[in-house]
Structure formats: structure tokens, C-alpha cells
Amino acid sequence: MAKMLADFVREARARIHTISIEEFDEMIENHDDVLVVDVREAEEFHRGHIPGALSVPRGILESAADTSCPLHVDKLCAARDSTIIVCSQNNARSALATDTLQQMGFQKVYVLVDGISRWEAQGLALARD
Structure with a gap:
């Protein structure tokens, strides 16, 4: 039987850590060495994101995190030994992204529980570009 998105997300969630x-x-x-990575698409990010977050859409994550790729993102690659907190709208993309980063050798990667949806519901500040 072919896998569905929910299968991939469920498998990823079994291998990652979340934080509230x-x-x-x-x-x-x-901690001074925390990088927040928002894996939503650029237009979602610009509508509102956690202040200081780095925008790395899920679709380009592997190339952004690989220094051998011409499209790598220096700030993400430099955070390999730092704490990284990944967020998306509701956690599906962030679960997949966190699992991927771990497979790429990033050691301290966490998913923000319920992502931007919960952040907004709690009335926390969002930056807009």
C-alpha cells in the first residue's frame, strides 16, 4: 500500500522532539545559540512569523542545509551544532523538516508544538516583512 502524507508525518514524529x-x-x-527556522512558504512567512526566525521553506530545506549545494543558506549551515527550533503552521511540515535535519547531522533540533497556529492563538507577537 502506498504511503500518504499522514504516514510520513507520523513516522517523523516518532523520531523527533517537541517543545512547548x-x-x-x-x-x-x-541560550545564545538558538536558531528559529520557519519552514512555511515565503508568502506565509511574510504574513507573520516569530521575530528573528529564518525563512527556509520545506521544499528547499535539504539544499539550504547542505554546504556542498550552491543554494545553501549560510546561517542554517552554521547552526549545525546549535539548538534549532523548527516551526510551521500546524507541525506537519516542521515534523518532516526536523526529521530531515536530524538525518543530515543536526543534533539539537526541536519542533515548536502546534507551530504558528498556537503562537497566534496565545496572542504572541508576530513580525511581518
Whole structure:
């Protein structure tokens, strides 16, 4: 039987770690080497994102994280040994992205539980470009 998106997401979620918004706040306050990576599409990112987040759409993640690729993103590649918090709208893309980054050798990668949806529901600030 062919796999569906839900199958890929379920498998990825079994291999990743999540953090709550409260844990996110604590990490940001207590660590200098935290990078927030938003894997939504560019137009979603520009409508509102966590302040300071780096936009790396899920569709280009592998090339953005690979220094041997001409399209790599320096800031992401330099964070290989840092803490990375990945967010998307509701967590499907961020679960897949986190699993991918782990497979690429990134060690401290977490998914923000319920992503931007929860962030907005809690009335937290969003930056807009």
C-alpha cells in the first residue's frame, strides 16, 4: 500500500522532539545559540512569523542545509551544532523538516508544538516583512 502524507508525518514524529511555547521561551532566554527556522512558504512567512526566525521553506530545506549545494543558506549551515527550533503552521511540515535535519547531522533540533497556529492563538507577537 502506498504511503500518504499522514504516514510520513507520523513516522517523523516518532523520531523527533517537541517543545512547548514555555520551553521555547526558556531556551531563547537561556541560550545564545538558538536558531528559529520557519519552514512555511515565503508568502506565509511574510504574513507573520516569530521575530528573528529564518525563512527556509520545506521544499528547499535539504539544499539550504547542505554546504556542498550552491543554494545553501549560510546561517542554517552554521547552526549545525546549535539548538534549532523548527516551526510551521500546524507541525506537519516542521515534523518532516526536523526529521530531515536530524538525518543530515543536526543534533539539537526541536519542533515548536502546534507551530504558528498556537503562537497566534496565545496572542504572541508576530513580525511581518
